[in-house]
Amino acid sequence: MNQKGGTNNLVFKIISNHILFKDFDKELISKIASNFTEEIWPAHTCSHCHYLKHKFHIIASGRLKIFNTDKETGREFTIFLLSKNDFFDVISLLEAGPHTIYYESLEKVRMISIPMLTMHEWLRKYPVLNQKLLPYVIKQLLTLEEYAISHTLFEIPVRLARLIIKNLNPDSKKIELIDDLSNDEIANLIGTTRAVVNRHFQEFKKEGILRIGRKKMEVINVPLLFKKALNNPKKTIS
Amino acid sequence: MNQKGGTNNLVFKIISNHILFKDFDKELISKIASNFTEEIWPAHTCSHCHYLKHKFHIIASGRLKIFNTDKETGREFTIFLLSKNDFFDVISLLEAGPHTIYYESLEKVRMISIPMLTMHEWLRKYPVLNQKLLPYVIKQLLTLEEYAISHTLFEIPVRLARLIIKNLNPDSKKIELIDDLSNDEIANLIGTTRAVVNRHFQEFKKEGILRIGRKKMEVINVPLLFKKALNNPKKTIS
DNA sequence: TAGGTTAAACTACTTAAGTATCAATAAAAC
DNA sequence: GTTTTATTGATACTTAAGTAGTTTAACCTA
Structure with a gap:
């Protein structure tokens, strides 16, 4: 009609x-x-x-x-x-x-x-609409499960690294969707505060993992970032 | 057949x-x-x-x-x-x-x-099976959302109080499903460690909220328990 | 009931995260 | 172009939670 x-x-x-x-x-x-x-x-x-x-x-x-x-x-x-x-x-x-x-x-x-x-x-x-909806809901379930687990078991640097990886385009190696957010919004995404996020961003920068500008960020060492994403509390490296 | x-x-x-x-x-x-x-x-x-x-x-x-x-x-x-x-x-x-x-x-x-x-x-x-499944999955989604939120924003005593409330039969005022778990299993449920759970259990006991035995617990002051479940970091009461 | 096993209670210590505050700097608004 | 605002960077401090280890009590069963 x-x-x-x-x-x-x-x-x-x-x-x-x-x-x-x-x-x-x-x-x-x-x-x-x-x-x-x-x-x-x-x-x-x-x-x-x-x-x-x-x-x-x-x-x-x-x-x-x-x-x-x-x-x-x-x-x-x-x-x-x-x-x-x-x-x-x-x-x-x-x-x-x-x-x-x-x-x-x-x-x-x-x-x-x-x-x-x-x-x-x-x-x-x-x-059929239910059938279409179900996979989407289950995907959200997975996302929330991941949140619950990482907010329970992992420390901020790990959560930060994983957030970046999750939004990293595997081909272009560019950060998408979150690359133009303020420290404050990043903090909200991993459940912490601006000051703490900034503290770890400085660390990531010093270690040569990220290049950070005002409301933009870029990964310059992907393997190191992945290493950060592993939960490795007892670091053997000084 | x-x-x-x-x-x-x-x-x-x-x-x-x-x-x-x-x-x-x-x-x-x-x-x-x-x-x-x-x-x-x-x-x-x-x-x-x-x-x-x-x-x-x-x-x-x-x-x-x-x-x-x-x-x-x-x-x-x-x-x-x-x-x-x-x-x-x-x-x-x-x-x-x-x-x-x-x-x-x-x-x-x-x-x-x-x-x-x-x-x-x-x-x-x-x-139709999808239709039946969907509400259950969405309920799980809600549960996980609650976990993610409380593990992100609330401290252990609040999480502990909420866990107990969630498993409190409103009529009988008895704790169900989790009342016979060890401190260790309780800790797993709220994402912390046994020692921390025990520390707060002692506090709850001292405040007259819970009566605790070996692998059993009982609420003796429900209103106080609900007060604990509110996130009130700056306590005015000494 | 004695001896062994398990869970709970207690004590002391360490640390990551949260908080507060201020200075520096970039962007936006006037 | 100057003021205002927002964002970031940096320092010092506080605290809840995590960790380690020991002691005590409850329960089991031989």
């Missing part, structure tokens, strides 16, 4: 290439796309989870962090750093209990969204 | 009451049940994830922990403490990359299992 164009081109383009919907037939994709509306969050738009319970979003461009805060200490922990094609909130897909987390756009974020009710309806109507 | 009895009564009883299968019709449940075999792990049976990739298990009785170890320090972190009706390994349901975790039975564990291939086949054949 809304075939040529749907609500607009952006929505159709995203939906038809998206992991959740791409295998649906063209007709259905158009119908699905027509339910989405475009939404733009300016940089540093902050939103409480509560207000998002009624909407399901897919990111078209820009980065958005899901985080938790400890009001007492003011410290933050970035649980997920979402970018293109990621969607939220997965937890709200399940009618679970209260789930206090926050969202903030790191820059201007373009996204498409539908009412959560519609998404719920589709999940009932198209069981 | 294998209607009366199936492979045996235990399997049928578990399957027909299990969250994953209970809504299937009797015929299908019998067919499904006939694929399961019973398995018993004696107390302290330890198994590496690798060997379990080819099987899917549902626990009938006993406790089993999923954990990770840091070989360097010997420290352990219990990711999940599974008991009746829990199943594993969820991550292996997705054909993901390597996932190094370990399993150990805390006591004699009775379970029923099928080849992972069969489970994969069913997930394709019965999309």
Whole structure:
């Protein structure tokens, strides 16, 4: 019905290439796309989870962090750093209990969204959608498991090294997604504070692992970085 | 075909009451049940994830922990403490990359299992199964998120108090599932060491929150316990 | 009940991480 | 181009948690 164009081109383009919907037939994709509306969050738009319970979003461009805060200490922990094609909130897909987390756009974020009710309806109507969703959720499960483990068993330098490696393009050897973040945001990603991150960055620099500029970083010794990522508390090297 | 009895009564009883299968019709449940075999792990049976990739298990009785170890320090972190009706390994349901975790039975564990291939086949054949699985996986996601957050932002006494609260029966006020664990196993659950757990147990005891015996514990002041669970680093009370 | 085994309690020490503060510097705004 | 703001770099200090080792108590069983 809304075939040529749907609500607009952006929505159709995203939906038809998206992991959740791409295998649906063209007709259905158009119908699905027509339910989405475009939404733009300016940089540093902050939103409480509560207000998002009624909407399901897919990111078209820009980065958005899901985080938790400890009001007492003011410290933050970035649980997920979402970018293109990621969607939220997965937890709200399940009618679970209260789930206090926050969202903030790191820059201007373009996204498409539908009412959560519609998404719920589709999940009932198209069981295949559950099949598509499951691998994504399990991948998030793995990510969180990794967080829990490394925040429990590993020290900051190890966590820092692993964060960089995880965002290192294996071909270009360039750091992606996080290379332009401040020390503060890096600290949030590994669950520590700015001062501690900076302390270890200085160490990494001195050891010739990283080259660091203002809001940019570059790996100059990959093997050494991988060595840092091993948990080796009793260093034999002086 | 294998209607009366199936492979045996235990399997049928578990399957027909299990969250994953209970809504299937009797015929299908019998067919499904006939694929399961019973398995018993004696107390302290330890198994590496690798060997379990080819099987899917549902626990009938006993406790089993999923954990990770840091070989360097010997420290352990219990990711999940599974008991009746829990199943594993969820991550292996997705054909993901390597996932190094370990399993150990805390006591004699009775379970029923099928080849992972069969489970994969069913997930394709019965999309409803994905629908049943999703809420469970999302619940695990929530649990891991909670771990990641509390291990990042909260100190040991808070984590200890929350662990107890999470396993506190709201009606009976009795601690369940973990009340007979050693300090060592408690430490694994909150990601610290035995000595530290004991240190804070002594504190809790002195403050009149807990009564502690050898491998048993009891809450004697619930409100104080809840107060401990709040993250309140700057205590005004001396 | 004696002897052995295991877990818990206690003490002393070490260290990484967190905190506070300020100076230096780059970027952005006016 | 000057002021303002944000980010980084650096120093000194505090503390919770980790580590090591010993003592005490509970439990088991021979």
